Amino acid sequence: MDEKKERSLSRIREELAMYEPVVELLKLEPGEMGHLQLPIVENIVEQHKGTIECVEEGKTFLASQFTNPVEILTAMDVHWYFHIQQLFAASGSGGGLHTDEDLEGADKLNIPRDCCTLIRLGHYLQVAGLYPIPTAYLSITEPCDSIAGWHAAFMHHPDWRNIPVFAPDPPYHTDERAIDYYARQMREMVDFITEHTGQTLDMDRLRETVEETNKGYALWMEYNEIRRSSPTPHSYTLPLSCFFQINTLGAGDPKKTLWYKDIVADAERRVKENKPEFPNQKIRVFWYDIQPFYFGEIVSWLEQEWGGVIAMDMVSYCPYELIDTSTEDSMFQGLAKRAFQHGPMVHQGRGLAENVIYDITRIVKDYKIDCVIFPGHMGHKDMAASSSIMRETCRELGVPFLYIGLDVADHRYTTADEIKDRISQFFTAMGLG
Amino acid sequence: METKLKSKALDEFIQVASTIANPEIQKWKDNGGKIMGYFCSAMPSELITAAGMLPFRLRATGSTGTELSDSYFSSINCTFPRHAFNMALKGDFDFIDGLVIFNSCDHIRRVYDHWIRQLDTPFVKILSLPKKSGAQQVEWFRSELAILRENMETQFGVKITDDKLKEAIKIHNESRRLLRELYELRKSDNPPITGAQTMAVTVASTAMPPERYNQLLKELLDDVKRAEGNTDYRARLMILGGELDNPEFLKVIEDLGALVVTDSVCFGSRLLWKDVDESIDDPLTALAQYQVNERPSCARMFTEYEKRAEYVHSMLSDFKADGAIFARLTFCEVWGFEQYSMINDFKEWDIPLLCIDHEYTLSGVGQLRTRVQAFLETMGK
Numbered sequence: 001m002d003e004k005k006e007r008s009l010s011r012i013r014e015e016l017a018m019y020e021p022v023v024e025l026l027k028l029e030p031g032e033m034g035h036l037q038l039p040i041v042e043n044i045v046e047q048h049k050g051t052i053e054c055v056e057e058g059k060t061f062l063a064s065q066f067t068n069p070v071e072i073l074t075a076m077d078v079h080w081y082f083h084i085q086q087l088f089a090a091s092g093s094g095g096g097l098h099t100d101e102d103l104e105g106a107d108k109l110n111i112p113r114d115c116c117t118l119i120r121l122g123h124y125l126q127v128a129g130l131y132p133i134p135t136a137y138l139s140i141t142e143p144c145d146s147i148a149g150w151h152a153a154f155m156h157h158p159d160w161r162n163i164p165v166f167a168p169d170p171p172y173h174t175d176e177r178a179i180d181y182y183a184r185q186m187r188e189m190v191d192f193i194t195e196h197t198g199q200t201l202d203m204d205r206l207r208e209t210v211e212e213t214n215k216g217y218a219l220w221m222e223y224n225e226i227r228r229s230s231p232t233p234h235s236y237t238l239p240l241s242c243f244f245q246i247n248t249l250g251a252g253d254p255k256k257t258l259w260y261k262d263i264v265a266d267a268e269r270r271v272k273e274n275k276p277e278f279p280n281q282k283i284r285v286f287w288y289d290i291q292p293f294y295f296g297e298i299v300s301w302l303e304q305e306w307g308g309v310i311a312m313d314m315v316s317y318c319p320y321e322l323i324d325t326s327t328e329d330s331m332f333q334g335l336a337k338r339a340f341q342h343g344p345m346v347h348q349g350r351g352l353a354e355n356v357i358y359d360i361t362r363i364v365k366d367y368k369i370d371c372v373i374f375p376g377h378m379g380h381k382d383m384a385a386s387s388s389i390m391r392e393t394c395r396e397l398g399v400p401f402l403y404i405g406l407d408v409a410d411h412r413y414t415t416a417d418e419i420k421d422r423i424s425q426f427f428t429a430m431g432l433g
Numbered sequence: 434m435e436t437k438l439k440s441k442a443l444d445e446f447i448q449v450a451s452t453i454a455n456p457e458i459q460k461w462k463d464n465g466g467k468i469m470g471y472f473c474s475a476m477p478s479e480l481i482t483a484a485g486m487l488p489f490r491l492r493a494t495g496s497t498g499t500e501l502s503d504s505y506f507s508s509i510n511c512t513f514p515r516h517a518f519n520m521a522l523k524g525d526f527d528f529i530d531g532l533v534i535f536n537s538c539d540h541i542r543r544v545y546d547h548w549i550r551q552l553d554t555p556f557v558k559i560l561s562l563p564k565k566s567g568a569q570q571v572e573w574f575r576s577e578l579a580i581l582r583e584n585m586e587t588q589f590g591v592k593i594t595d596d597k598l599k600e601a602i603k604i605h606n607e608s609r610r611l612l613r614e615l616y617e618l619r620k621s622d623n624p625p626i627t628g629a630q631t632m633a634v635t636v637a638s639t640a641m642p643p644e645r646y647n648q649l650l651k652e653l654l655d656d657v658k659r660a661e662g663n664t665d666y667r668a669r670l671m672i673l674g675g676e677l678d679n680p681e682f683l684k685v686i687e688d689l690g691a692l693v694v695t696d697s698v699c700f701g702s703r704l705l706w707k708d709v710d711e712s713i714d715d716p717l718t719a720l721a722q723y724q725v726n727e728r729p730s731c732a733r734m735f736t737e738y739e740k741r742a743e744y745v746h747s748m749l750s751d752f753k754a755d756g757a758i759f760a761r762l763t764f765c766e767v768w769g770f771e772q773y774s775m776i777n778d779f780k781e782w783d784i785p786l787l788c789i790d791h792e793y794t795l796s797g798v799g800q801l802r803t804r805v806q807a808f809l810e811t812m813g814k
Contacts, residue, residue, distance in 0.1 A: 110776045112761065112790060114509070115769040123773075141564055141735050145539045148564055149770030152738040156774045167735065169570060172536040172561035181573050188569075349539075352559075353546035376507070381764060384507035385514075385543035389550075405509075 004159075005055050008132040011098070011125075012048045019045050033238075033277070036266060039259045040241050047249040051081045055132050060197045063131065065140030067343050068168075069335040070251035071213055072190060075206040076199040081132065082248065084122060084140075099293070103410055111153075116146035116379025117409040123150060126157055133159060136196035138189065139167035142340060143349030146379055166192040170340040170350060182336035183329070207325050209252030210335070216246045217319045219260030224316065226267040228367050231281040232311050233270035236299050238263060238277075239316040240291060243344060282307030283432045286363050288390070289314055289375040289383070290345060292408040297416050302423065306433045311367045315344040317359065349382050353389045360393045370432055371400040373423070377408045400430040437663065438626055440656035442649040443634070450636035450680060453494055453525055457641040461487050462528055467589060470529035472517075472544065473537040474699050474731065475562050477720040479709065480578060482601035482643055483593045484585050489529060490639035492678045493517040493793060505547045511540040511764045512793035513676050518544055521552060531556030531588065533581065538733060538767060556588045565736040566726045575721035582717070598716035602709045604643045611650045612638065612705040615657065619694045620752050623662025628672065628693020629683040636678050636700050666692035668814040671749055673697050673775065674760040675731060675768045681795050686758065686805050691814075695752040697745055698760070703729040706744075732771035741771075742778050749784060756785035756812055758805070763790045785812050 019041050026038040054061035062080040064073060073080050106124040107113065113120075125131055137160070141148045155165055168185040171178040190201045220242045226233060242263070250256055270276055285302070287310050292298065302308035320342045323334030341347060347355055360372060372394050376384055387403050394401035404422050407413030414422075427433045449455040461468065469481040470489050478488035493516035499506070502519035520526060532554050534545040545559045560577045563570035582593050612635065618625060634653065638646055667690035672683065677698045687693060696702050707728045713719035729744050730737040749757065759775060761768045772788055779786035787808040791797060 109773065110788075111773045112763075112769040114764050114790075115766045119766075119770075145733065145766040146770070148733055148735045149767040151735040152732065153770040153774045156738055156777075167565065169563050169565045169567075169573075171563075171573065172542070172559065177576065178561070181569070184569065353543070378509055379766075381509055381511075381766065382539035382543060385505070385510050385540055386546060387507055388505045389546060403507075405507075 001056055004129060005132075007129045009052055009055055011130050012051060012132070014097075016045060016048045016052075019048075033266075036238060036259070036263055039255070040245060043245065043248055043250060047081060050079045050249065051132055054079050060135045060199075061132075062136055062138055062193070062197070063134040064138040066247060067140050067142065067339045067346055068138045068189070069186065069339055070247050071206060071209045071335060072186070072193075072201065074251045074253075075209045076190070076193055076197070076201050078193060078197050078199045080134075080138075080249075083131065083137075084118075085248075099411075103412070114378070115149075116144070116377075117407050117413070118377075118379055119146040119150045121409055123153060126154060126160065129159070133163065136164040136166070136192070138193075139165055141167050142170040143343075143346045144379065144382060164192070164196050168340075170346075172351060174341055174351060178340075179333050179337050182340045183332040186332050186336050186339070203328055203331075206331060210323050210325050210331055212252040212254060212257055213246055214322045214325070215257045216260045217322055219257065219264050220246065220319045223260065223264050223267055224312075224319070226264065226271060227311065227316075229271045230284065230311075230368055231274070231276040231279070232284070232309050233267040233276050234263075235278045235303065236291070236295065236310045236313070239310070239313065243315050243318060278303050278309060280307050281309045283427065284309055284311035284368055284370045286311060286360070286367065286369045286372045287313040287375065288348075288360065288372055289377055289380065290408055291315065292375065292377075292406060292411075294411050294416055298419060301416075301420055305420075306424070306427055308423075308427075308433070311369060312363050314348060314359075317363060318342050318344045318347060320347075345380075349380060353386045356383075356386050356390055357393050360390060361397060364394070364397045364399050369399055371402065371426070371430065373426075374401065374403045375408070375419075376403050376405045378406070378413060379408075400426070400432070402426045438630065438657060438660045440653050440660075442653035442656060443626075443630060445649055446637040446653070447630070447633045447680070449640050450633040450678075451494060453492065453520070454528055455640060457645065458487070458489065458528060461642060467530040468528055469531045469533065469556075469585075470526060471533040472541050473535045473562070474704055474728075475535050475537065475560075475724050476533055477578065477709075477724060478639075478643070479598060479601035479605050479716075479720060480582060480585070480593065482604060483597040484589060484591045486530070486589070486591075487642055488639070491517055491521075491526065491529075491532075492636070492640075493520055494678065496520050496794060502547075505551070506540075506543070509764055510543075511538070511762050513762055514540045514544045516793050518547060521548065529554065531585070532558075534559045535562040536560075537562065538765070540764070556584070558584060563725055564733055566730070566734060567736075571718070571721045571725045574725050575715075575717050578717050578721055595716050598720075599711070601643075602711055602716060602719065604647065606708045606711065607647050608638055608643055608650065609705040609708055611647060611654060614654055615650070616695065616702065616705075618654075618657055621662060622753075623664050624692065624694055625657050625660040625662045627663065627683070627687050628670075628696070629680040629687055631693075632678075632680040632683055632696075632700065635704060636680070638704070639700070663692055666690060667809055668692070668755040668812055669694045669753055671695050671697070671745070671752065671754040671757040672701070672760060673745060673757055674762075675699050675765060676762055676793075677701075677760055679795060682760070682791075682801075685795070685798055685801050689802060689805050689809060691805065691809060694754055695748050697729065697741070697748060699731060702748070703731065732767040738771070738774060742774070745775070746778075746782060749782075754784075755814065756787070756808070758808070759786060759788045761788065761790050762793060 064080045106120040324330040481488035496516035499515040501522040536542045709723040
């Protein structure tokens with residue numbers, strides 16, 4: 001294998017070396033939560049092994065993004081890796097060995113520093129040769145300007161310029177016409193995959209896959225219902241894993257559905273026995289953005305110092321509805337709707353401010369929320385511009401609202417200590433905790 | 434740079450570009466005319482003209498603060514919508530009878546959300562503009578325009594027939610053709626019109642009745658053709674970027690001895706480089722085709738970078754530019770990534786490029802001067 005290919009796998013191999021022992025450990029000593037954690041780690045391991053095998057053996061594989069329907073990829077039996085996932089884990093940017101190295105590398109690129117750091121980091125990984133180069137690439141161009149701008153720059157890179165790419169165009173509206181427009185593009189995506197991988201789509205297989213992920217989504221919705229209870233059954237890791245589990249390799253696999261059954265059962269038990277994963281909960285927080293790479297540090301502090309629990313967050317609240325599998329059209333429409341309207345960030349960032357009002361109102365009421373924290377990632381300019389609407393909505397609901405202003409990828413922008421101070425001052429001023 | 438061009442038409446264009454409610458607007462309103470405001474080059478002004486209304490592209494010319502809009506936008510939002518919305522809240526755009534906004538960028542699309550909540554403009558619509566080119570995208574945008582046409586007809590009690598649209602396309606194509614003629618004159622070794630003056634002319638095209646504009650533009654062309662060319666410049670420059678509507682920005686550059694000979698900005702050549710195809714039978718399809726597929730695209734059209742780079746490269750060559758200045762509004766992400774790619778391409782082309790991040794209002798003149806001066810020196814000019 002040539003040097004370039006080897007380098008493109010280096011972070012994946014690193015992560016594999018980190019997670020394989022964790023799998024063994026969880027098998028040996030599962031503890032109370034091991035049965036829920038093990039499938040998540042196993043999934044990462046399986047995904048990475050598949051990617052390594054494809055690169056090493058010259059097999060066909062795709063790079064994709066979190067908005068593209070995994071059901072289609074699964075049903076077409078083609079291996080893929082999530083491009084952006086590289087950022088959160090394999091690169092180490094998320095608080096690992098490579099954090100500072102990657103941030104410095106991103107800073108050295110001639111991309112203005114007021115552009116989203118997540119995306120600048122993503123681009124750095126490309127420039128540094130850390131993405132396995134796929135047979136074809138299924139891109140993403142929503143929810144924000146940064147993503148669209150990045151796509152143009154990304155596909156201009158000499159190593160990627162000739163890689164076949166499919167990038168759907170998300171409409172701004174949400175009506176039937178918009179859904180049909182996007183659904184047609186999903187069909188185009190299928191043709192694109194067939195053209196570049198030789199794999200075809202069997203509609204019965206797609207239906208089976210969607211029906212299975214529907215079961216997962218239904219259980220996820222049930223789990224979210226259980227999270228309404230106070231105290232909330234779990235800390236932040238498992239709820240955040242719900243999105244990952246259904247949207248990665250093995251989507252539509254009954255093993256995945258079983259994981260959701262297990263998490264629902266665990267949550268139910270904890271509620272019945274009044275044994276939450278994190279006890280002494282006092283403040284129920286709605287965290288309205290994606291989580292920073294250093295979220296673990298913030299949440300541990302929040303729980304221990306203030307008894308604050310993330311009762312709901314943006315990433316966990318995205319199963320809005322199930323997909324009608326009765327006809328081919330209804331399946332594509334459902335997949336389209338989920339892809340361009342329901343994903344985390346996509347739901348909030350892409351469309352009108354009504355989505356923001358809907359989310360906050362629904363969640364504050366349903367989850368007995370004591371306060372809404374809008375972390376305000378510096379890349380989410382559209383959300384920053386709707387923060388006054390968030391504040392107004394919270395005012396009408398009678399719930400305190402905090403806008404922090406941070407960088408989910410770069411802990412230097414607003415340090416964890418500064419964030420903690422802001423939250424403490426807010427809680428104190430609002431008489432919470 | 435001391436301008437040698439004397440023209441009454443130019444003076445009028447400068448006046449229109451340097452104010453919001455210019456005398457042409459006043460005259461239009463006094464005659465009972467209606468005005469449709471819009472943000473973004475993607476608005477087919479032809480649709481507004483065909484409705485018998487005056488198309489007016491919103492700017493924030495003359496804005497001095499964001500004291501009112503700061504309650505709605507944050508400090509990481511682009512200063513253009515912040516200033517524009519501030520002016521709207523102060524009533525500076527009260528003369529418009531309607532407003533069309535696109536999902537142009539993350540900042541502007543939020544203007545829609547705030548506008549409908551804070552202001553009582555009777556007709557405010559947001560249109561979904563594709564971010565890529567292609568037949569499906571043209572079809573989508575055509576249907577957006579068809580819905581807009583229907584809504585305008587209902588709201589304003591007018592009939593926007595295909596014939597009226599075709600007539601409007603002719604009028605606006607005439608503006609484009611005349612403007613291209615003006616740009617052609619800038620290719621010469623001694624261009625008779627400066628970059629700042631040209632920008633005043635292009636900005637004025639978005640703020641006055643198109644027939645009157647064409648008449649004045651013809652007068653200007655006569656004056657320009659007769660004028661003595663500029664000879665005493667240090668370097669010929671091209672300006673690149675997105676929203677830039679302030680001729681004073683270019684004047685600062687030109688006062689240092691550079692001459693801006695061409696551009697690829699939202700209020701510049703991208704508005705006029707191509708015509709709407711008059712041979713297409715369905716005028717709405719022609720307009721959608723023009724906006725989505727034909728005219729030089731802006732950076733939000735993510736599939737079109739290679740074409741944009743080619744456009745810039747041929748502009749540089751055709752106008753014999755010695756270098757370029759990339760002007761980006763701070764916090765603009767699409768142009769931020771475009772800037773990155775352009776930096777790499779300019780290196781490959783071996784053409785000097787200066788990147789300037791700036792605020793909408795001309796607040797950092799000293800810094801701009803220093804950087805341009807240094808740039809000209811590094812170019813050996």
